[in-house]
Amino acid sequence: QVQLVESGGGSVQAGGSLRLSCAASGPTIDSITISRYCVAWFRQAPGRERERVAHIFGGSAISTIYADSVKGRFTISQDMPKNTVYLQMNSLKPEDTAMYYCAAVFSTCDLDTSSYIRTAVWGQGTQVTISS
Numbered sequence: 385q386v387q388l389v390e391s392g393g394g395s396v397q398a399g400g401s402l403r404l405s406c407a408a409s410g411p412t413i414d415s416i417t418i419s420r421y422c423v424a425w426f427r428q429a430p431g432r433e434r435e436r437v438a439h440i441f442g443g444s445a446i447s448t449i450y451a452d453s454v455k456g457r458f459t460i461s462q463d464m465p466k467n468t469v470y471l472q473m474n475s476l477k478p479e480d481t482a483m484y485y486c487a488a489v490f491s492t493c494d495l496d497t498s499s500y501i502r503t504a505v506w507g508q509g510t511q512v513t514i515s516s
Contacts, residue, residue: 386410425485442464484511
């Protein structure tokens, strides 16, 4: 079973940057295994639904996808030897304020948010607060 731990959240002013990390571990996790998981970053602000921000799926051809609200500002990447997925967030806006979670699903990214919530392995979350 994969376990995920997020880090890197904090408070910055609008226009600033943060890099979130999602470290995967487990009794059988290795650099080959992590490439078989679709790892997604979600965020949830108070009173709002959980929103998928980006996901990445490794293996022989890394694929990524971004929500329209973060395109051009956020970049997802993965370091397979470190079993870690990153979310580089630039040009941050107050509306980016939320709890950010990473989630992993084996072998597919083709799930909607509710399916992710039911089936994925989730981290504990890291808070991002952007002040104007």
